[in-house]
Amino acid sequence: MKKTTLNLGVVLASAALLVSSLVPAQAAYQSNGSFGAVHLYNGSYVLSNTFAWDGEVVGSSSATESDALLTCPATATGASTFLSTAANTTVPGSWNAYAPLSFKAGTKQILQPNLSPAAQVNGNALGVKTSGGTFNLGVACTSNSGVTVLAAFFRTINVTASTGAYTAAATATDSVGSSLPTPTWAVTTPVSPAPSDRAAGSVYVGDVLTATKNEPTIFPGDYTTAFQWKRNGNAIASQTAATYTVVDADGYAKISVDVVYTAAGVNVTKSSTQTPMVLGGSAVLGGTVSMSAGVQAMQNGFLELSIPANAAATFGSPTIVNNYSQTTGTLGNVQINDTRWVTTDGWDLQADVANFVSGSNTIDKRNLALVPTVVNASTTATGVVAAAGNAAAGSATYPVALASATKLADLGDTGITVLNANLTLRAPRTAAAGTYTSTVTLTLATK
Amino acid sequence: MKVKKLVATVAVFGAGFAAFSTGSTVQAEPVSNSYVVVGSDTIEDVLNALANGTAITGSTVRVTQNGATLGSFDATGSPSIITRPGGVRFSRPNGSGEGYRALSASIYEGATASNNLFNSSTYQVIGGTNVTGTTAGYTSATYLPAGIRNINIYGQVDIARSSSLSPVSSTESVSTDPLATIVRVPFGRDAIALAFAPTLASAVCAAGNDSDAGAGCTPYLTVAQLKAVFEGATTQNINGTDVAIQGVIPQTGSGTRKDFETFTGVSTNLLGTAVTNGVVAVSQEHDATALTGNQVAPMSASRWIAMSNKASFDKSGSAIIGSAYTATTLGVSPVLGAAGSMTPNPAYYADTTWGRDTFLFVEKARVTPGDVKYDANLAALVDPSLNKLANVETTGASKAGKVKALFGLLAPTTTALGYFKPAYSGAK
Incomplete structure (x- = not known):
């Protein structure tokens, strides 16, 4: 008798194979x-x-x-x-x-x-x-x-x-099961508290949930169906029956059920709505979050000094200070773009100044005091330090360092440094009155 | 609920039984719900297949028109038929000639069986009494018992099958003839072969008339030999050997008989005398099951192929297919291949005499656009450009032409329409 049963099983299996190959x-x-x-x-x-x-x-x-x-x-x-x-x-x-x-x-x-x-x-x-x-x-x-x-x-x-x-209408393969119904779930065997003491629709640990797959209206006989219960959208191992008993581990999670329809080699999954957060049980809220992130290799950029076209320093009207004709002004913003994100080599900026000239009269450049500053509001690069410059007019020496960026310092989000400088021209007492002009030459060098 | 169901079931059975018992006594066959096709035995099976639906090509091919099926009536079967709901009972047209006459009578109201429509020596049946004719020259008007002469079959037939170019003598005309109210549409190409009883086949082959010598036996007879046999000769000298031969001729009205007479040049009178004297036997065409001894009968090659391939009911019996020897056929076998996958032999079918086209006949006015009687549906059925009755495409399984090929018909060599006068005296 047992043997007969076994033979039958073999026959059925081969028949099923035949069908699938046909x-x-x-x-x-x-x-x-x-x-x-x-x-x-x-x-x-x-x-x-x-x-x-x-x-x-x-x-x-x-x-x-x-x-x-x-x-x-x-x-x-x-x-x-x-x-x-x-x-x-x-x-x-x-x-x-x-x-x-x-x-x-x-x-x-x-x-x-x-x-x-x-x-x-x-x-x-x-x-x-x-x-x-x-x-x-x-x-x-x-x-x-x-x-x-x-x-x-x-x-x-x-x-x-x-x-x-x-x-x-055009042929279109049904990859999402649009013709198939969505399964539903219901609490069929509630535990404590009694349904009358619960908020409507709530689910407690210990409840038995029953899935309804809702037969397809078209060709129900063609499909094989399988259930899969899910916790917070993740399959719960081995829970593929039509019913599911909510366990302690489901506390504060949401449960749902999938029906996988299989026909003619095509699998389509239809998901129920999720339950509300499961109540009861001993589970506590909390947990760990693991993280994983990818890093994309950066491309090294360039170092660039950007001075506006026709840049001109501005000076105020001269006044007599300590019996010298003296005028103060600012160089104007100059910008350094350093996008060498990978190498962050650092840089040095220096300034040279020509003598001031008015017609045939000359004022030596040592009479120009130049004190550089970092315009912090516009600067994102870190490690940029303004140099001391020449604080004393009359004994200034040029060229003079204006600023530097430390090697391997963070360039910030944009790699931009904005610099300015305070200028003071103290004319010698012998100098003829007039308007004197000069130029400042800035030189940027990588470290 | 359960009780209700049971009652309903009983009621259904009851209705079914009642309908069956009534039908069996009043009406032997279903009627057509659109067009009615009668006539030739030769192409009845292929036309039945097209009208009733066939899967012989692998695809289901059924010629319908505008949502309606056709009714194709066999040449033989019950003696009389009713073709339409509420229609009259009239003699089953057996063969191309009777089909043509029935179509003629169907066209004109007032044409009746007494108008010499069924000039058949075999029967006229009404009310279950089979009246058998006896002599040539019989007319239904004088022969039929009183009370059953005047059967008006107006509108009972739409299409006549014909295996013959001109199924009734002296009816072919031209398109300009106002009396030519019937049009002939090519259907498919057949050939007339010969069915030999096994004994005769062996004797003929042994005497040397064997186109398949060494590989089997494909007997043949010359046209002169056939003419002699069907005019009453009982032996023929074949290459010096006297061979006893008896001709078996299809029934009167058969298109195959008419063509055979024409092709061999046999004298109708001498044939009639030979039949009367029993020298030449008569049998239903394309039924070789009764051929014995030294008998030979004309046989449609397409029917032989269809029967051998089991597309048609197999009435080949133990007969051997053979051929008529002409300068073109050289006696080659009319068919190629073995039963089951048999196909026409184009070399034999191409013979201008023994190869023959088969046709459908319809009323001209009904297929002529602009005519008050124009019927677009009937016209479509016989339009060779559509996949309907006149289709000859053999390229695809869904084509009517493919069905014809498997029934042993090649594309007709005649492509033009023919114009004919109705076959009864006193035509309008």
């Missing part, structure tokens, strides 16, 4: 619910989506070959071509029109089914032609003498009223 990869569920793509060919066997009502049209599972077979499930015992509303696709008794169809000899496959609406000799195809509208047109694989639709290959067509001319 159902080729052609069957990819379509977004309109079709068991697989149906491509339409006209009387010249040219692919088309638009047809006259009585135009010749045959179906094929291939978009390139007009004679690719449509494969019905192995359990199919009959087939029909049909024209129906979407809601009645699986209800032969409510099809608008249909015609009997034969399998290719010795197979459960259909070769070039005649899908012309005018060839659907049973029912009322002319009613469809008259009214127009959106219909499904295709092949149904049936059992129970044509009463049960096991699978259907069809296109959604839009029929123009009166002329009956129609256009088939």
